Amino acid sequence: MRRSRPAALLVFALAGFGMVGGPPATAAPAGVDVVVNARAGLETVSPTALGVNHAVWDTELGTPAVADLLKNAGVRAMRYPGGSYSDIYHWRDNTAPGGYVAPNTDFDHFMAGVRRAGGQPVVTANYGTGTPQEAADWVRYANVEKGYGVRYWEIGNENYGNGHYGSAWEADDHPDKSPAQYATLVRDYAQAMKAVDPSIKIGAVLTTPGEWPDGITAEGDAGPWNQVVLSIAGPVVDFAIVHWYPAGASGPEVLPKTDRVADQVQLLRRQMRQYANKDLGIAMTELNTSYGRNTQPGALFAADSYATLMANGVFNIDWWNVHNGIAETSTIAGQPDYNDFGLLSSGGCTTDGSVCEPAVNTPFAPYHALSMLSTFAGPGDQLVPAEVTDPLVKVHAARRTDGGLSVLLANEDPDNTKAVTLGYTGYTPSTTAQVLTYGNGNTAITTGSGSARSVTLAPYSLTTLVLRPTAQTTLPPTPARPLATDVTDRAATITWPTPPPGSGSLKYELHRQVGTTTQQWGETTGQSFRVTNLQPATQYTVNLVARDTAGRLSWASPPLTFQTATPATSTCTVGFAKTTDWGNGYVASVDITNDTDHPVGPWELTFTWPRAWQRLDSGWNATWSQVGDTVHVVGETALAAGATWNVGFVGAYSGPDVTPVAFRLNGTLCAT
Structure with a gap:
């Protein structure tokens, strides 16, 4: 969203906060068990994973003091020119009509700070009020004339917020504000920019699964934003851009929401493969919390969300932002919180002067969380379950x-x-x-x-x-990520590339991840393995481990996640389709077909919600109920042989909407 700071920054002293809360707990610490499975593998940390946002209205942008603070925290990526300002900013003359641009915040000052910090830039080209030519000229200046080597270029910022879905905070001068128009112009931007420097990577704006306006199809559109953008621009772009500001008014409301990340990423990847016919990188170029932004809840959220996103393969995560400004003030866990989106203090006061932030550039709690993260895992490190x-x-x-x-x-x-x-x-x-x-x-x-x-x-x-390990040894090379082909309801073929030359004689073990344990499915000296006896409609995550002739085991490969199908044939078939979606709920139509040669009655269809944030609101053409996370649909009349009965329901969700796939009629798993 567009989040702008006050035009002026004031320096002030900390005031106006009282300490709250009781004395420290005196009870014996609660016992907690942790198990780490280093034999399995998640994703590897990207060189640009730990990032932040800069904004041209920030008078401290690019200064040596800020660059050194970011370098000391291990920040490796810096985004510019700042959120919604990107869609009004013109790089050549460092102006943003309708907004405030601070002195010494032009592109060269930004790059000076990036270089001093040892980071990489992520630049957002102006889609809202700019042109493909303006963006191409920026690429030429950055990479040809100045040799800055800017690799990652976004096209616009939150462009779904241009009024097409009702809310309008993002500048967009195009008469047509549809996702199709955005995607069509993204193709033009990509072509013009890559003509200057073919090595750059272009990112397109997508909606975050489970966050407005994800899933909504506006009048005249062929589908929701992501479907349309990926179908048109997917073939020419290199990565997807998403933002996330989970809502909540307390720690217990906000901190658990990192459990949505895996589904966000998985749904995005599924959409990419379905509509763009390829995998794209994922960059979360804006992230922050709605509670305790400057205090310990913000630090806890930052550490957990960055680590979770990295474990799921998001290659760039940018905190919003370095400086922002004081807003509503409160006391959280005994500490003053200024509701400031910044990592560092802007040194300002409330409008009445009653409360002031600490001195400019004083780190807030999330800054220390990023510093902790850079020690925890750096580029090339692999997260494990x-x-x-x-x-x-x-x-x-x-x-x-x-x-x-x-x-x-x-x-x-x-x-x-x-x-x-x-x-x-x-x-x-x-x-x-x-x-x-x-x-x-x-x-x-x-x-x-x-x-x-x-x-x-x-x-x-x-x-x-x-x-540190008790003993250091040379390990076999880590296998590449495997692929799943010929997936049925009960089997799948897992394949992987041949090892690099000089790897020696290797045997590959195929392991399934089950929490913090692994199940070995088999081993082979080849590059494929057929897995059988799988469960239908079930998701599996597997890794490869290479073993050499001395018995030494490699690190686990990057993970492969795949889902088995429902049975190709069954005594029943279920067709599930959403007919309307409004972003946190939908109407669904369900066709139930009796594939036997005799009537079925009475009958009951059941399915289980994949996630706790999904529920049944109402249903028709049958008797609907929900017990725990399982939905029960009881037929009002017998289902004749070969007949199809249509039922419908209203579902609600408050996170990524993972579609149920396993439907059972009187206990039998149906084909879908």
Whole structure:
């Protein structure tokens, strides 16, 4: 969205906050078990994963002080020129008609800061009030004339917010504001920009699954925004752009919402393959929270969301933003919060002067979370599965390129200490670990030493354990990501590329991820394996592990996730289709066909919601009910042989809408 700061920044002193909350908890810490499975593998951290946003209305943009702070935090990507300003900003004369542009915020000043920080730029070309030629000229200036090597270029910012779906915050001078017009012009932008520098990567704006206006089809459109944009522009772009600001008025409302990330990413990838016929990279170029932006909830959310996004292969994640400005003030967990989107203080006061932020560039809590993240996992490190027994403790783990293993723990309980016991599969750590902690109200990360097997987490704290192996050894090369082909309801063929020359004699083990354990499905010296006896309509995640003649095991490959089909034939067939979707609910039509040679009655159709944020609101042409997460549809009349009965319902959702695929008629799984 368009989030602009005050035109002027004022320097002021901290004032007006009282301490709240009771004394520290005195009860014995709650026991928590953590298990890390280093034998399995998630995604590898991209060099541009840890990013932030810059904005041309920020007087501190590109200054040495800010660049050094970002470098010290390990920030590796910086986005410019700033959210919705991107669609009014003209780079050549550093102007944004209708908005405020601070002095010394032009592109060259931005790049000076990027270079000082050792980061990579992510630049948003002006779609709303610009032209493909203006964008191509920017590429020429950046990469041909100046040699800046800007690799990632977005076309516009949140362009679905141009009024086409009702809400209008994004500038768009085009008479046609449809997704088809946006996608058509994205093709023109990509062609013009790549004609200057074919090596650049072009990103198109998509909606985040489960967030407005995802799923909505406006009048005259061929489908929702993502479907239309991917169908037209997908073949010529290289990555997708999404933003996420999860809503909530408290820690318990906001912090658990990172459980939506995996579905967001999976649905985006499914849409890409369906409508663009290829995989695209995913960049979340704006991210922030709605609660505790400057205090510990913001730090906890930043650490958990970045780590979760990296584990799911998002290659660029940019916090909104470096500086923003004071808004409504409050006290959260005993600490002053200014509802400021910035990582660093802007040094301003409320309009009445009663409350002021700390001195300009003072880091807020999320800044320290990003610093913690850069220690936890860097470019090339591979995240691995980890599980925890306490829902208020979040855990992430990463195998490091230097042979180490790191574990990131977030205690999201504001009141209680947690005593954590850690276990490891596929990794034997040395007895001691480096321990980094960032607690509620701290102004820096503390580094010490401790046990690799146990740690005590303070309330509302972040902790990272950096472990070393008991013995260092040379491992076989990590296999490439496998592919699934010939997938049926009961079987799939898993294939992978041949190893690089000089790898020696290798045998490949195929493992299924099951939480923090693995099930070995088989092994082979070849490059394919046929898996059988699978369950229909079931999602599987697998890794390859290479074993050499000495018995040494490689790191796990990047993961492959695939879903088996429903039976090709059954005694019943179900057709499911959404007829209307309004962004947090929809009307669905369901056709139930009796494929037997005799009537079925009484009959009951059942299906289970894939996610807890989905529910049944109402239904017709049958008796509808929901018990737990299972929907029951009871027929009012017998279903004749070969007959089809249509029923319908209203479903509601408050996160990524994962469509149910397993429908059972009187207990029998139907074809779909």
